[in-house]
Amino acid sequence: xxxxxxxxxLPPEDxxxxxxxxxxxxxxxxxxxxxxxxxxxxxxxxAEPSLRRSVLIANTLRQITLEAAMGKDGGSPTPCGAAAAxxxxxxxxxxxxxxxxxxxxxxxxxxxxxxxxFSSPPDPQFGVASSRHQADFQVSxxxxxxxxxxxxxxxxxxxxxxxxxxxxxxxxxxLESSIDGNHGGSPAAPRTPLRSLENLAxxxxxxxxxxxxxxxxxxxxxxxxxxxxxxxxxEVMRSSYLGDLALxxxxxxxxxxxxxxxxxxxxxxxxxxxxxxxxxRYLPSLSSTVPSFSSFSSSSSSSSSSxxxxxxxxxxxxPSFSSFNPTTTPSGSPFFSSSSFxSSSFxSxxxxxxxxxxxxxxxxxxxxxxxxxxxx
Amino acid sequence: xxxxxAARGNDFQWCFSQVKGAIDEDVAEADIISTxxxxxxxxxxxxxxxxxxxxIFQHEQESKNRPQLRGEYNVYSTxxxxxxxxDYLKSLEIEEKINKIRWLPQxxxxxxxxxxxxxTIKLWKISERDKRAEGYNLKDEEGRLRDPxxxxxxxxxxxxxxxxxxxxxxxxxxxxxxTYHINSISVNSDHETYLSADDLRINxxxxxxxxxxxxxxxxxxxxxxxxxxxxxxAECHPHQCNVFVYSSSKGTIRLCDMRAAxxxxxxxxxxxxxxxxxxxxxxxxxxxxxxxxxxxxxxxYMMTRDYLSVKVWDLNMENRPVETYQVHEYLRSKLCSxxxxxxxxDKFECCWNGSDSAIxxxxxxxxxxxxxxxxxxxxxxxxxxxxSKPRATLKPRKVSTGGKRKKDEISVDSLDFNKKILHTAWHxxxxxxxxxxxxxxxxxxxxxx
Numbered sequence: 001x002x003x004x005x006x007x008x009x010l011p012p013e014d015x016x017x018x019x020x021x022x023x024x025x026x027x028x029x030x031x032x033x034x035x036x037x038x039x040x041x042x043x044x045x046x047a048e049p050s051l052r053r054s055v056l057i058a059n060t061l062r063q064i065t066l067e068a069a070m071g072k073d074g075g076s077p078t079p080c081g082a083a084a085a086x087x088x089x090x091x092x093x094x095x096x097x098x099x100x101x102x103x104x105x106x107x108x109x110x111x112x113x114x115x116x117x118f119s120s121p122p123d124p125q126f127g128v129a130s131s132r133h134q135a136d137f138q139v140s141x142x143x144x145x146x147x148x149x150x151x152x153x154x155x156x157x158x159x160x161x162x163x164x165x166x167x168x169x170x171x172x173x174x175l176e177s178s179i180d181g182n183h184g185g186s187p188a189a190p191r192t193p194l195r196s197l198e199n200l201a202x203x204x205x206x207x208x209x210x211x212x213x214x215x216x217x218x219x220x221x222x223x224x225x226x227x228x229x230x231x232x233x234x235e236v237m238r239s240s241y242l243g244d245l246a247l248x249x250x251x252x253x254x255x256x257x258x259x260x261x262x263x264x265x266x267x268x269x270x271x272x273x274x275x276x277x278x279x280x281r282y283l284p285s286l287s288s289t290v291p292s293f294s295s296f297s298s299s300s301s302s303s304s305s306s307x308x309x310x311x312x313x314x315x316x317x318x319p320s321f322s323s324f325n326p327t328t329t330p331s332g333s334p335f336f337s338s339s340s341f342x343s344s345s346f347x348s349x350x351x352x353x354x355x356x357x358x359x360x361x362x363x364x365x366x367x368x369x370x371x372x373x374x375x376x
Numbered sequence: 377x378x379x380x381x382a383a384r385g386n387d388f389q390w391c392f393s394q395v396k397g398a399i400d401e402d403v404a405e406a407d408i409i410s411t412x413x414x415x416x417x418x419x420x421x422x423x424x425x426x427x428x429x430x431x432i433f434q435h436e437q438e439s440k441n442r443p444q445l446r447g448e449y450n451v452y453s454t455x456x457x458x459x460x461x462x463d464y465l466k467s468l469e470i471e472e473k474i475n476k477i478r479w480l481p482q483x484x485x486x487x488x489x490x491x492x493x494x495x496t497i498k499l500w501k502i503s504e505r506d507k508r509a510e511g512y513n514l515k516d517e518e519g520r521l522r523d524p525x526x527x528x529x530x531x532x533x534x535x536x537x538x539x540x541x542x543x544x545x546x547x548x549x550x551x552x553x554x555t556y557h558i559n560s561i562s563v564n565s566d567h568e569t570y571l572s573a574d575d576l577r578i579n580x581x582x583x584x585x586x587x588x589x590x591x592x593x594x595x596x597x598x599x600x601x602x603x604x605x606x607x608x609x610a611e612c613h614p615h616q617c618n619v620f621v622y623s624s625s626k627g628t629i630r631l632c633d634m635r636a637a638x639x640x641x642x643x644x645x646x647x648x649x650x651x652x653x654x655x656x657x658x659x660x661x662x663x664x665x666x667x668x669x670x671x672x673x674x675x676x677y678m679m680t681r682d683y684l685s686v687k688v689w690d691l692n693m694e695n696r697p698v699e700t701y702q703v704h705e706y707l708r709s710k711l712c713s714x715x716x717x718x719x720x721x722d723k724f725e726c727c728w729n730g731s732d733s734a735i736x737x738x739x740x741x742x743x744x745x746x747x748x749x750x751x752x753x754x755x756x757x758x759x760x761x762x763x764s765k766p767r768a769t770l771k772p773r774k775v776s777t778g779g780k781r782k783k784d785e786i787s788v789d790s791l792d793f794n795k796k797i798l799h800t801a802w803h804x805x806x807x808x809x810x811x812x813x814x815x816x817x818x819x820x821x822x823x824x825x
Contacts, residue, residue, distance in 0.1 A: 028712070032658045035716050051556055051575040052606045052625050053721050056662045059604055064658060 026071070029064050036061045388734075388746070388807060389823040390757060391769045394448055396433070397816035399761065409812035411799055415479035415487065418803040421449055421810055422489060423817055424474025428458040430491055430544070432502060449819055453502050455544035458493040470495050476561050478570070480583075488547070490570060494557040497572055499548035499583065505541045509533040553579050553589045560610045566617040573610035573622060576603075580634070592640045593622060593632065608723075609668050615675045619644075623680060627664030631691065647689055649696045659711040659720065667723035672732040673804070679735055681726040684708060686737050686747065701747045701754065704739050706777045706788045719793050729802045738797025741786065742813045743773055759797060759811045759818040770820065 036057050398407065406427025413422050421433040434452035461470040471494055480488040486503040511533040516522050556574035563570045571592070572579050578593035593610075597603050606625045613619035618634045630643035651660060663683035671678045672688075677698070680687050684705060687697035703724075707714060714720040719740075726737040738744045739756075747754045756773045763770055776785035799812040807822030 029658065032712065032715070035712075039715075039718070050721075052608060052665070053718075055603060055606050056625055056665060056721070059661055060658060062604075063661070 026068075029068060033061065033064050033068075036064070387748075387751075387753065388755075389769055390807075390809070390820045391767050391823050392764050392818070393767070393808070393821045394819040395761070395764050395816055396431075396449075396451075396819075403815045407815040409799060409815060409817060410473050410475060411477050412801040412810050412812045412817065413477045413479060413489075414801050414803050414810070415489075416481050416804060418805050418808070420452065420479070420487060421801070421819075422477045422479070423810075423812065424457065424477050424491060425815075426471075426473040428456055428460070428472030428474060428493065430455055430457045430474060430477065430489075430500070432487075432542075432544075453542040453544050455500070457491045457498060457500065458496065461495070475558055478561050478563050480563055481567055483567075490561050490563065492558050492561050492572065495551065495554055497550040497558070497561060497581075498546050499550070500544050501547045502542060502544045505543055506538060507535045508538040510536045548583065548586050550581055550586050550589070553581075559608060560622075562610060562612040562620070564612045564617050564620075565615055569617075571610060571612060571620060573607050575606040578607065578610055578620075578622060578640075590638070592634060592638070594639065594641060608666050611669055611671055611678075613675055614671050614673060621669055621671070621678060623666035623669040625665040626661060627666055627682060629666065629669060629678070629680060629689070645691070645694050647694045647697075649687070655708075657711065659715055662715070662720055663711065668725040670726060670728060672728050673730065674732055677732065679726055679728065681724050681737055683720060683722075683724075686726050686735060688735070688749070699749065701735070701745075703737055703745050704743075704775070706775055710788065714793070717793065719796075722796055723798060724796075725799050727800055727802045729807070730804045734802075736800050736802055736809065738800055738811070740793050740796050741791040742795040742797055743775075744797045744800055744811055757820075759813040759816070761816075764818070767823075769823065 040054065040057050040061075397409075398404075404427075406425060406429075408426045409423050410426055411422075411424040414420070415422070419435045421435075423431050423433075425431075430453075431451060432453040433449035435449055436447040438447045457474060458472040460472045462468070463470060473493055474491050475494065476490075476492050478490045480490070480499075482488075486501050489500050489502070491498055491500060511531055513527060513529065513531040514522060550572070554572065554574045554577070556576050558572055558574045560573040561570060568584075569580055569582050572581065572589075573593075576594065576596040577591055579589040580592045581589045593607070595605065595607060604626075608623050608625055610620060610622035613621075619631060620634070620640075621629055621631045623629045627648065629647040631645035631647070632640035633644045634640060636642070636644060651664075666680045666682050668681040669678060676691060678689050678691060680689065680697075681703075684707060685703055686701045688699040688701075690698045711720060724738050726735060728735055733750055734746055734748050736744060736746045742759045743756050744759065745754060745756050756775070757770045758773050771784075774782075774785045775791070776782060776787050781787050795814065797811055797813055801810045803809065809820050811818045811820065
């Protein structure tokens with residue numbers, strides 16, 4: 001149900017200016033939040049990732065969280081406000097306007113606008129048409145709205161407030177640990193050596209080349225010198241949300257839409273990433289929900305393996321896990337194992353809690369060998 | 377003297393002098409200019425690019441029959457300063473892009489400069505050779521060294537003139553001292569030491585010693601999760617060799633005195649302008665991040681560039697700048713879009729003219745801005761091929777912010793954010809400026825000599 005004053009297409013005609021301003025502010029906050037998430041995600045694969053940029057984005061996220069938290073303490077939260085700042089195609093997004101759903105809707109919208117920025121070749125300067133920057137932030141997303149999603153959203157039941165704030169907190173924690181991981185251990189936030197894994201991905205054939213690009217950087221960070229950073233990252237990961245059942249619920253909720261998106265756009269992989277995945281990447285509870293992947297994949301109508309595979313390809317992008325060493329703790333390894341899935345044979349997800357630990361190492365060694373071969 | 381004349385209040389009349397670089401629409405990424413720097417006399421102008429190359433231009437002598445036309449800058453030397461490296465241990469590629477070039481004061485006939493990429497600083501010697509020793513009898517016709525016993529006579533080689541050859545040779549390589557990306561280097565006024573700054577640390581080097589450096593600032597927190605601020609730029613004071621400043625991503629500048637302590641984590645002065653609460657937004661911190669800091673030639677002031685403005689600070693006043701110049705305030709309402717497309721993270725540089733009466737900085741759409749500190753007048757100019765007729769006077773440009781767009785004005789929405797002028801330099805003595813527009817280097821001169 002759309003809250004008052006939150007018309008998405010037309011400027012709000014609500015005479016109550018205060019409410020409108022608050023809604024707009026909340027809307028912009030949501031917008032900036034999701035842009036920040038997208039940015040941090042893609043920052044790992046930019047040709048020139050920079051610590052300064054990451055820190056500024058993290059600070060912005062932190063500020064948004066604080067303001068959102070303060071706002072929630074006071075009055076009723078309006079997480080749906082995101083829609084107010086974003087022009088979306090109305091027919092696809094009305095009806096089941098639960099907060100989480102609009103949460104994802106906004107992610108879609110903001111991301112699709114940003115998609116071409118990040119999917120273009122190394123220097124985003126030249127990959128982006130100037131027309132994109134001209135207008136005020138107007139997202140044209142009719143194609144990207146949730147496809148056939150309305151019936152799936154009925155299954156969502158979690159408390160919207162808790163899910164939003166919890167998700168934001170988890171994201172922030174993830175970001176902080178990833179800054180640590182990226183730059184404490186491996187300080188030259190790297191330009192991923194594209195060549196080797198592009199070759200490798202080309203062998204695989206599908207549009208995984210984009211995800212394939214990220215592989216080497218994982219391998220590099222895994223071999224980072226400062227184990228101290230690794231340990232603290234692991235500590236953070238362990239302490240945050242692994243036992244948080246509510247987050248699992250959220251995750252499952254969003255996961256459904258993600259899978260639906262995946263099925264719809266597997267063919268269009270090269271251009272950008274459905275933004276539901278962005279959110280997915282940031283939820284650190286993935287380790288406890290690896291089994292849940294299989295449950296979802298089996299429940300979805302299409303092939304069970306491909307959504308899982310594609311999801312895990314996208315999980316390569318998870319920055320926080322870059323510092324994990326598969327040999328240190330079990331809780332860290334599933335992510336590596338997930339990351340290495342595309343480069344090795346796809347294992348059954350239900351085989352064990354930590355399916356591919358050995359595979360992770362093999363995959364990474366393979367990557368490294370490929371890099372060395374190419375470089376030589 | 378020329379600079380003083382202009383400083384007396386005459387408006388500059390900038391006209392096009394030269395443009396260097398390819399004309400193609402298709403820009404090779406390696407050709408993108410990443411730094412521009414005049415040497416102390418202004419005779420040489422160095423540029424570094426993303427491909428790791430350094431190109432040095434030399435000011436030719438003015439022609440005698442047309443004294444009002446200053447000489448041109450022509451290529452003097454080109455060399456590959458840095459190569460891409462691969463850190464096998466961490467599986468990381470280190471870019472060869474030249475982040476900064478700084479000249480050393482000239483002490484003999486050779487020229488020295490420091491060039492740096494993200495990790496390694498190199499000292500280059502650029503020297504001329506116009507004589508060659510000829511007449512050796514040590515080698516046979518095929519160039520093989522002759523057996524010494526077969527050489528029967530002592531022949532002293534003779535120096536013969538040859539075509540001028542400019543050689544660049546690396547004399548020192550300062551490596552492995554920076555964990556993070558180097559953003560600044562600055563030669564100290566003692567001409568013996570220099571500092572290098574990365575995101576979290578600043579090191580002090582001696583030009584003769586490559587195997588060690590002193591760490592003088594370290595802002596890395598024990599727990600990286602607490603990291604909220606990084607170093608964005610640093611510079612040595614032009615006269616006091618114990619003083620340097622560094623700026624941060626939170627819009628602060630710290631002045632440090634190396635006499636006070638070996639580790640300058642505690643600043644001597646802390647410069648920060650209180651935030652205006654009415655203009656607070658989600659992006660306040662990002663746009664306050666300082667991208668460049670430059671001392672005035674006098675050493676009394678310093679200038680900082682943040683995303684929307686340039687501020688001049690009096691070193692004796694820490695609580696606010698003495699002058700603030702808006703570079704492109706019309707972008708304030710577009711910050712969300714600029715955040716989305718990453719332009720908000722662009723690092724613009726700024727520079728003083730020789731007499732500290734004017735300052736210059738770049739903007740988008742190949743515009744650059746100049747501010748006269750005395751008259752408080754400002755001008756927007758464009759570096760473009762269209763306005764590049766020889767000695768053509770540059771026409772002032774204007775960005776229309778209101779609803780009505782006058783003729784010749786350009787609307788904010790039409791600005792090309794891919795054409796950004798990040799690097800500019802001003803000749804230390806004359807009114808000659810160098811403006812880097814992506815892969816092209818524009819040189820403009822002031823008509824009023």
